[in-house]
Amino acid sequence: MTINFSDLRHKIAVVFSCSLFYFAVSIPFIDYLRLSPTTEVRPYCVLPFILSLVYGFPGVLGTALGNIFSDIYYGGMDIRIMTMGACFQIIYGYGGALMWKYLRRRSNNIFRLDKIHKITQYLLLVVLLSLIVTFMVWLTLHFYYGLNVFGVGFNNTLMNHMIFFVVLGIPFFVGYSYHLQKKKLSLQPTDMSNAYLFSLNEKFILFFVMISEIVSTVIAIFAYLFFRAYQIYDSVTLWAHIYVIGGATLYICLCPSLLILRSIERHISRPIEILSSIGKNFGEHEDIKSEIEHIQSTVSQFTSYKSEIGELALSFRTFSQKLKEFFLKLTSISKERTRVATQLRIAADIQKGALPEPIQLTEIDLYASMDPALEVGGDFYDYFRVGEHHLGFVIADVSDKGIPASLFMMISKTIIQKNMMDGMSPGPALTKSNAELCRNNRAEMFVTVFCGLLDLETGELKYASAGHDHPFISQNGEAFRIMNNKTGFVLGALEDIIYAENVIKLSKGDIFFMYTDGVPESSNEDKEQFGFERTLDVLSANRDRAMEDMCCALKESISQFKGFAKQFDDLTVLAIRMN
Template sequence: MNQKKVKAKSNLAAGIIGPIVLGLVLFGMIVFLVGLVSFTNTFTREYSESTYHIADTAASLVNGDHIDDYLAGKEMEEYQRTKRIIDAYCRRMAVSLIYVIEVDTSYYGRFVSVFNSVNNKVDNSSYKEWTIGYMRNTTNSEYARKYQAIYEEGSAYETVYRLRAGINYKPHITTMVPIRNESGTVVALLCVQRPIHEVMIAILPYMITVLITTLIISLLASRTISSFMTSQLVVPIRKVSDEATRFARENTKGEPLGAISQYEELYRLSDSIDKMETDMVNYIENLTAATAEKERIGAELSLAREIQKSAIPNIFPAYPERKEFDIYAMMKPAKEVGGDFYNFFFIDEDHLLLAIGDVSGKGIPGALFMMVTNIVLTDRSHMPGTPAEIMSFVNTHICEHNDMDMFVTIWLGILELSTGKITAANAGHEDAVICRRHGDFELFRTKHDFVVGGMPKTTYKDFELQLAKGDKLFIYTDGIPEATARDNSMFGLDRMKDALNTNKEGSPRQVLEGVHDAVIEFVGEAPQFDDMTMLCLEYLPDHREV
């Protein structure tokens, strides 16, 4: 009788183990294939987005108003300076090519080269650098369609994928962005060709890891099931079940079960029941300790937030004794602490410095980088110099100690209160918005210089804007227009201007609160993914006080 039962269990185990192992193998192959496709698509998409940012930054280095002058042999000193910067940027970003072309928009089948930087060391390629004015036919119809999408359809960028090597090229992606003149018209394209050997390198370890993991899981599952099916289970399991039932009913520690089976699995089970009874007694104490630790971490992050808050002006009205202007600012980090900052202070009795910045990281690293940048900027601003000179000093200092390769965008202006003139510099930051008295808020577009911390010896340029009595200035970080709702739609510049104009007759505080409320209403329950910081200044009429 017993032999028949053992044989039946053995046969049952054999009948179950085979299909389970086969199922695990098939499941592992499905997971492998799905994961491989998902991994490749995700990696390629992220690669494309990062290449777009490289191209967008490079495009900011080119003066779109002088494209035709370059081709005509004019402005060659500026051309050579821009060419050297693009060459250096090409090498720094480890891309194969960065080139600027003016496309024949009559049929998009031909273009002329303006800039061309080659870095064959990246993937041992053999590209030849085009000279300025070099003309050639568009590579194929796909490129022509991409060109047309940017010129005619307003596409922010387009990407061409070459995932397989060809006769004259290696696997790469090419991302192209528009270069616009001062009126906003697309006058040329900047293209970045980037090798994708990282994708190929990353796939092989993934394949090996998934295959090994599938094999290990199959072997462990087979051994566990085989041991379980061939063991005498009923009595040991009944003892465990009875003890668990008794403990659940009485909530008192009983006699230890001990070694109720020669098999390791059942021994562990009985030992777990014994430990469970002991652990349950200590559970509440452990939970209390864990809660206290969580509260301690929360308190430390709260302290860090207060430290960061104290590093920027946060008492309003900031200068109640000054009747020439009214100012208000607010910062809402996406995490406990953030990477945005704003600042304003008097350089002397007639000059007020205004600054806003956005660090490339968030959380504690971004906050630390923000505080260092703010301290360096503040210290340098108390010495003579224009915003461009201050920005150059800050960039040099940050680059010398930037082991984490972070960067920060900054809008920096100095307002002369007696005249309303603002001298400013822009290191890759969002354009300011100005509301003329009795008018609407409109973007004040200027050419952006390179970000601070991105490249040593970067040159920054000053520009001027004039405020009249009753005008308002609004500066902000990209967390406002890029605030995202659950459907992945962005708040955008148009909604931001609508929110500004809704409260354009109000005080700076009312203006900012109106924008903040509009953003909150737009995103709804979607989580905040970026810091939101903004500052508004009103150059007060003579008859109005704060």
């Protein structure tokens, strides 16, 4: 059997560190809060349990050695009593840690107190460990010194453990759990900036427990000041009364708090956590049917609630039903793809004629192009003057290809352009266009749209998106980056959708680049996609060229990457640079 010396050195270091820490913490209480030759106020009694949870047996062994050193420091202690005391610490510290780990054997974080039953189990464990260690200590003292077992000292030892295991133990659990959660999030490969470290139920529990601890601590302090002021008792009896008052207040506050928290957990926090997990875990099932069934089975347990929780559950159920209907429509749309060749050629000529003529403006350099995958594409772009100083532009991708998509494209293009020419900004224009498309959408098609309104004098750009790919932008001479703009639902699928509008300021030399998904999703013969990273690299490398040259360089790079692979989607780009 080989010895892992690195692990052995680590364990020895843990024993030494825990021993030194325990000894250092105990000294002030031995010097200033000694109640009798056998005991003192011991808030550090929780250390064997805590350090055993964190470091295992080396942690509790260190506290046992630290206890022996503190007894030697005090002096006059029988070596047998010191040895027994160290053994008692190992028994209740390590034994308690093993019991808690067993109770939390299915938890990834044994320190997380996010459920009422965990707090209840912890309190019951505290009472059990306090009774065990108190009986062990005072039976030993009775055996060696003939001291009364059930005297004031017994009460002091018992309450000391019952109080400080809660007052210090629970805050440690909360703090260490926070540390572990934060460490776990920092190791995640994805962006976890919106992740939370405490659940809603955890916050409720923390609030009520902290209030109970604060109330009991304040009352205990007032009791101490009162008894000290009138010098009613000796130090042992004084602390016995303070322990009883503080401990009784603490547990009297905790018991009703647990009942209240149980009701909150059952009717508020737990349902909210379960419902919030629907969106968080959406997409984990193999198909949309399984996703919908999962949503409906999850919310069914809360639909009978006569509260906002019930309304939220009903909303999720309605959402799942609408989602099912919507994807059934999408499935039916995808089956209609066969077109006649002559009709496609005629439609292609009509479509090309519908695209705007090149425009020359001193304020901007603009270029746009569309390369359909079939004779007739589902993509389109448009740009037009709106008044003297504004330019409207649109880029879009219809859900289908061929003649129906071309017709739907023409309708969408006309409606959106009319609404913007009537003075509507992009958000309201998309909102009204969606309503008009839904009312007459017998073909059940939809279209993703990105539209903008550019002030040619100030460079202010108002824009809105209906399910379209995020545009790219280059500002201040820097490389292109993907904009993190909000996008609404696609046009033509669901009525009564309001589209948000955003504003950005373009300065001289800034470039705004829009595209359809055929650009990043162009695939080569190995089914590898061109991707966003290559797109950004090509654009950044050619950003100083004219917009037409930059876009042509991108299309050439895609063509070289694709090789002999077939083009399966339309490829449309629209680029604007402020002069």
